[in-house]
Amino acid sequence: MNSLVIRLSSLGDVVLCGAVTGGLAPVSFLTRRAWAEVARALPGVEEVLVWEELSADSLRRPWKQVIDLHASPRSRRLCLGLGAPVRRVRRYDLRRRLRVWAKAGAPPPPVVQRYAEAAGVPVAPRPWIPAAGTGETLGLVPGAAHASKRWPLARYAELARRWSGPVVAFGGPEETAELSSLGVEVIAERGFQRTVEALARCRRVVGGDTGLVHLARAMGVPTLALLGPTTAADGFWSDGAEVLELDLPCRPCSLHGGPSCPIGDHLCLRGIEVERVWQVIQP
Ligand code: SF4
Incomplete structure (x- = not known):
């Protein structure tokens, strides 16, 4: 059974999911069409589900688990009724806003660490998208x-x-x-x-x-x-x-x-x- 990983946007956030997708393999990755190719290149991703093309039944299949790395109202709604355990990333919204408004408080943990906590796997070392980089x-x-x-x-x-x-x-x-x-x-x-x-x-x-x-x-x-x-x-x-x-x-x-x-x-x-x-x- 696959794990369903949800991160709908944007480029950087989808790329950072590469820290955990390999450890969750095999993965079905749900994202927006704009980031489908990026998600397809991540380790452990066997299938990409495009948010704009979802039908009512697209997600209704047996999942090992659902890893919601977006944690927005939309992604929360998508998780309802899937019948699989859902693990969700912690967003630290209040702490992040306090840092901006009051320049106060401790910063939140690194995003990849938050992803790893939600996924229950360690952060994989880079590269996540191997490419021979030999140039000048x-x-x-x-x-x-x-x-x-x-x-x-x-x-x-x-x-x-x-x-x-x-x-x-x-x-x-x-x-x-x-x-x-x-x-x-x-x-x-x-x-x-x-x-x-x-x-x-x-x-x-x-x-x-x-x-x-x-x-x-x-x-x-x-x-x-x-x-x-x-x-x-x-x-x-x-x-x-x-x-x-x-x-x-x-x-x-x-x-x-x-x-x-x-x-x-x-x-x-x-x-x-x-x-x-x-x-x-x-x-
Ligand atoms: S100089 Fe200060 S206020 Fe202006 S954009 Fe940079 S961080 Fe923000």
Whole structure:
């Protein structure tokens, strides 16, 4: 019998499920269509169920157990009446919000540890999505869903100028315009496989608090995450990720980033100079 694992979104969260799917094998993984290919690549995943294509009876079969790693009202409803034991991740919403609102309290445990507690298996060592990474390429991930999590594009361009080997940038036209004019290869959003192949060529990937950097980590590619409104201590990067972040009293200022800096200066990321990043990543 399979274990049913539920994580509906988003890229980084689905990737981090790779910490436990191998230990739960065989797994049927329920997620949104946008992340189906990612889920299919995780260890132990035998089948992907697409949330948008579910019928009333799709989930009505004997499950060994249901592991709800989303723990939203929607995922809770999906678990009702499945007739299998349900184990659910602890979200620590109140503690996370207190950290943002009051800058107080202990941070929650790392996300992968919370997943492991819910799943009842240990955190698997990376890589979870093996890919031969032998290249000399520098990978840049300048975009992020929320603008306040983006390090200035001109600084990514400066890294590209300094790197003596090939450079590849991941993102859309707006996020990569300045980079493509420098001759940087741009991998736009043209599919998971192409993205994985490009990441596998990277010797190092630099980016913000985004799912693509989690994906690179899951593949075992050395990464450097530049964190601003979110912090390494607050869960997603607190399991040994290499990060650069500044000690500012306004951090963390949001759970997931926002459209702009609430106090206007965006010092958390503007204060991370190119030279500091270069000292970490230079060959
Ligand atoms: S500088 Fe402070 S307030 Fe502004 S985005 Fe960064 S962490 Fe938030």
